[in-house]
Amino acid sequence: MSxxxxxxxxxxxxxxALLEQFLPSVVQSVYPNLQLIVGDNASTDDSVAFVKASYPQIKVIENDHNYGFAAGYNKLLEQVEADYYILLNSDVEVPANWIQPVIEAMEADVSIAAAQPKIKWQKDKRSFEYAGAAGGYLDLHGYPFCRGRLFDTIETDSGQYNDQKEIFWASGAALFIKSKCWKESSGLDPDFFAHMEEIDLCWRLKNLGYKVIYCPAAEVYHLGGSTLSAENPYKTYLNFRNNLVTMQKNLPLNDAYSRIFIRMAxxxxxxxxxxxxxxxxxxxxINKAHYHFLINLSKNGAKRTNQQIRFQKHSGQYPSSIIWAYFIKKIRIFSQL
Structure with missing residues (x-):
């Protein structure tokens, strides 16, 4: 079987600059049936010329506009044929055999739609990385966190999360997804532009009855913070707005608005x-995020689908407040939750 x-x-x-630094590892990836693609969001530097000249084995697809992360990927993947897509950030270093273990895990269970490898910090490969670590979780009020990272507390990898397991969301830094599931879920929400879009996608996949897993048999090394820094107001706006939209779209209707009210408080x-x-x-x-969320209530409410499925509790949901656990109870390690 192929x-x-x-x-x-x-x-x-x-x-x-990121492509120069990280593409050398990507082109060394070992997998028997592999395409490598750089999709460009109408760059104004010479990124495209660099890739075409330096890496003829990489296919280049050019968007006519900067559509952001979400719509940009949607437009690119309309032009890609494969059983599996891997959405890989441009600031990720990979070892040669990072693909096969995840694909094998996903092939073993038809109900698995998406997955992520272990994600560690490129600057210190002993440590987990902020955006994904050992798999994403979500608390009662919609706050995302990870095994290996609670807020600004990052754990060192000592093998404590070497168990493959179902999670709530897989990081967009290195997101594996079956193409049929991507198409069934309509991909990323283009209105998000960037940030939280992979959590919304994974939640929708779970509402469709699929699983999302973490596969520690593969690991990658993410630099992080290459697009917007944590102190950038636009990043804060996107995170706060998109978090509320994600809750509105995916929570049970009889639960959504009470929990959104608490979250806004x-x-x-x-x-x-x-x-x-x-x-x-x-x-x-934050003011701007709340304003734009409220004026788009009707628009985003219309995106709610599959209501008969979405009432179930999903793996990877933390039934309490991560804010309370971290700031009041002073819990700093995921395993102590």
Missing amino acids: AASVAVVILNWNGK IDFVAWLNFLLKGKTQMAWA
Whole structure:
């Protein structure tokens, strides 16, 4: 039997320096039925020329506009034929055999739609990386966190999360997804632009009855923070807005709005904290996020589907508040939750 076909797709926007640094490892990937693709979001640097000249084995697909992460990938993958897509950030270093273990795990169970490898920090490969670590979880109020990373506390990898298991969301830094599941779920929500889009996608997949897993038999090394820094107000706006939209789209209808109200109240505490610290731009970003969420309630409400399935409890949901656990109970390690 021939191996399932796999397409590694890297979305680029003005990222020549990252491509120069990280493509050398990607082209060394070992898998018997593999396409390597760089999709470009209308870069204004010479990224495309660099890839075409330096890596003729990589297919280049060019978007006519910077559509952001979500819509950018949607447009690219309309032009890619493979059994599996791997959405790989341009700032990820990979070892040669990082694909096969994940594909084998996904092939073993038809109900698995998406997966991620172990994600560690490229600058210190002993440590987990912020965006994904050992698999994504979601708390009662919609806050995402990871095995290996609670807020700013990053664990060192000592093999404590070497068990393959079902999670809530797989990181968009190295997201494996069956192409038929991508198409069935309509891909990423283009209105998100960037941030939280993979959590929304994984939640929708779970509402369709699929599983999302973490596969520690493969690991990759993510630099992180290459597009927007944690202190960027636009990143804060996207995270707060998209988090609320994700809850509205995917929670049971009889539960969604009460939990969103509580979440917005918690957001107010974050807003006040920013204000007291003199970070007025960050506080304003939360105001803007809430405003845009509220004026688009009807639009985003219309995206709710498969109501008969979405009432079930999903693996990877933490039944309490990660805010309370971390800031009040002072829990710093995932295994202590």
